[in-house]
Amino acid sequence: xxTHSVKKLIRRAGHQVELEAWSHIITIAEATMxxxxxxxxxxxxxxxVSILYLLDPKEAVQTCILSKRWRNLWTxxxxxxxxxxxxxxxxxxxxxxxxSMLFLRASKLDTFRLRWYASQDEVNTDSEERKAHVxxxxxxxxxxxxxKPLVISLNVYGFDNSKLPPALFRCSSLKHLELxxxxxSINGEAAEYKYVNLPSLKKLKFGWFIINDPFMQGILSGxxxxxxxxxxxxxxxxxxxxxxxxxxxxxxxxxxxxxxxVEIFMPSLVSLQFKNFYPGVKKLSFKSTPPLVKVLxxxxxxxxxxxELFNCSTxxxxxxxxxxGAEGLLQKIVLKCPxxxxxxxxxxxxxxxxxxxxxxxxxxQHAPNLEKLTIIDKKxxxxxxxxLTGKSExxxxxxxxxxxxxxxxxxxxxxxxxxxxxxxxxxxxxxISRRSVSVVYTKLPIEYI
Numbered sequence: 480x481x482t483h484s485v486k487k488l489i490r491r492a493g494h495q496v497e498l499e500a501w502s503h504i505i506t507i508a509e510a511t512m513x514x515x516x517x518x519x520x521x522x523x524x525x526x527x528v529s530i531l532y533l534l535d536p537k538e539a540v541q542t543c544i545l546s547k548r549w550r551n552l553w554t555x556x557x558x559x560x561x562x563x564x565x566x567x568x569x570x571x572x573x574x575x576x577x578x579s580m581l582f583l584r585a586s587k588l589d590t591f592r593l594r595w596y597a598s599q600d601e602v603n604t605d606s607e608e609r610k611a612h613v614x615x616x617x618x619x620x621x622x623x624x625x626x627k628p629l630v631i632s633l634n635v636y637g638f639d640n641s642k643l644p645p646a647l648f649r650c651s652s653l654k655h656l657e658l659x660x661x662x663x664s665i666n667g668e669a670a671e672y673k674y675v676n677l678p679s680l681k682k683l684k685f686g687w688f689i690i691n692d693p694f695m696q697g698i699l700s701g702x703x704x705x706x707x708x709x710x711x712x713x714x715x716x717x718x719x720x721x722x723x724x725x726x727x728x729x730x731x732x733x734x735x736x737x738x739x740x741v742e743i744f745m746p747s748l749v750s751l752q753f754k755n756f757y758p759g760v761k762k763l764s765f766k767s768t769p770p771l772v773k774v775l776x777x778x779x780x781x782x783x784x785x786x787e788l789f790n791c792s793t794x795x796x797x798x799x800x801x802x803x804g805a806e807g808l809l810q811k812i813v814l815k816c817p818x819x820x821x822x823x824x825x826x827x828x829x830x831x832x833x834x835x836x837x838x839x840x841x842x843x844q845h846a847p848n849l850e851k852l853t854i855i856d857k858k859x860x861x862x863x864x865x866x867l868t869g870k871s872e873x874x875x876x877x878x879x880x881x882x883x884x885x886x887x888x889x890x891x892x893x894x895x896x897x898x899x900x901x902x903x904x905x906x907x908x909x910x911i912s913r914r915s916v917s918v919v920y921t922k923l924p925i926e927y928i
Contacts (some may be wrong), residue, residue, distance in 0.1 A: 558590040588626035596636035659686030675701030692717040735760040778804035792817035799826035828855030
């Protein structure tokens with residue numbers, strides 16, 4: 480058991496452990512090398528609990544049979560991570576194990592993570608067993624909340640979670656809350672979810688929620704320290720978002736309603752990630768001028784959104800456009816003709832850039848301080864010979880449009896098939912005033928292709 484524990488420690492060294500505990504762990508590892516391993520039971524409780532923290536929960540409980548010293552140490556583990564995918568046993572055995580770990584605890588709980596999904600039989604029937612499991616899951620949440628946790632992450636699929644405890648949105652200790660729940664089962668229109676009080680929360684992630692205006696405003700007003708908000712596969716039944724403190728906003732594969740326009744009042748926002756797929760959200764409108772630094776947008780050709788970046792063009796340093804609809808989005812940006820004075824990095828991915836080279840060149844004329852251009856090949860794209868045209872009075876040596884990228888240092892091509900890319904890059908280089916540009920070719924991994 481001792482040698483096995485040390486090997487676990489070395490393998491999972493990425494976890495954060497108290498510094499004092501680590502000094503003992505290093506001593507144990509060195510002793511293992513010289514075959515003079517000391518008795519682990521003589522170590523301080525802090526060290527032993529840190530050892531248990533690095534083990535799988537089931538393995539941690541099994542240490543109770545080692546000696547009296549170890550009998551109740553597992554009840555002091557500060558972080559509990561339950562994943563039915565890694566559990567060897569039946570659903571009922573998983574329920575019994577999690578219940579035992581939670582209800583027999585003897586100390587404060589820092590982190591509670593749960594990944595649990597119903598069996599296929601439970602999904603297809605409204606059985607008593609399924610209803611019982613819903614009650615059990617809620618009892619786990621109440622038990623975790625009673626321990627004043629800092630982090631709660633719930634990934635629960637296949638159950639009717641409409642009775643998620645409202646107390647989850649009124650926990651004063653929470654700093655990180657992540658909820659991914661199947662079938663849009665939590666309805667923000669329910670009265671018990673309208674009143675939110677999470678005074679310490681800094682990071683919030685929702686998945687598969689129906690979010691109406693009162694619920695969204697309750698979240699943003701009830702989380703005064705909130706810095707990062709992620710909405711994934713949610714139904715957005717609201718028209719505006721207001722927060723003075725939010726710094727990072729991720730809207731990923733959500734569905735809009737009504738006009739499909741979301742007005743954003745976030746004067747502290749520095750990072751925006753937006754993945755839009757049909758029918759999606761039609762427009763993100765910034766009613767304040769946030770100091771955006773990083774903007775990443777994914778969209779398909781059926782849902783090219785309006786993203787009003789024009790008021791933020793002087794602050795954005797990292798811009799990424801991805802998906803089959805990104806060409807249309809770039810065209811909208813070019814038509815507005817803002818100057819991106821601060822832009823240092825531009826990434827164009829998963830679209831046929833070879834067919835819109837003129838469009839890229841037009842944009843580059845408005846990014847004079849760009850330092851790195853990254854182009855990610857689209858699968859099965861066909862590269863063609865390019866001739867750049869335009870109305871610029873100043874022509875390059877080849878008669879093509881030169882663009883001001885005096886600071887450009889690197890062009891990176893991430894390709895699935897190198898055919899044609901060398902010619903394309905050569906065409907670009909002929910139109911760049913700076914001659915000392917490094918070109919990097921990176922082969923895409925097979926799983927991407």
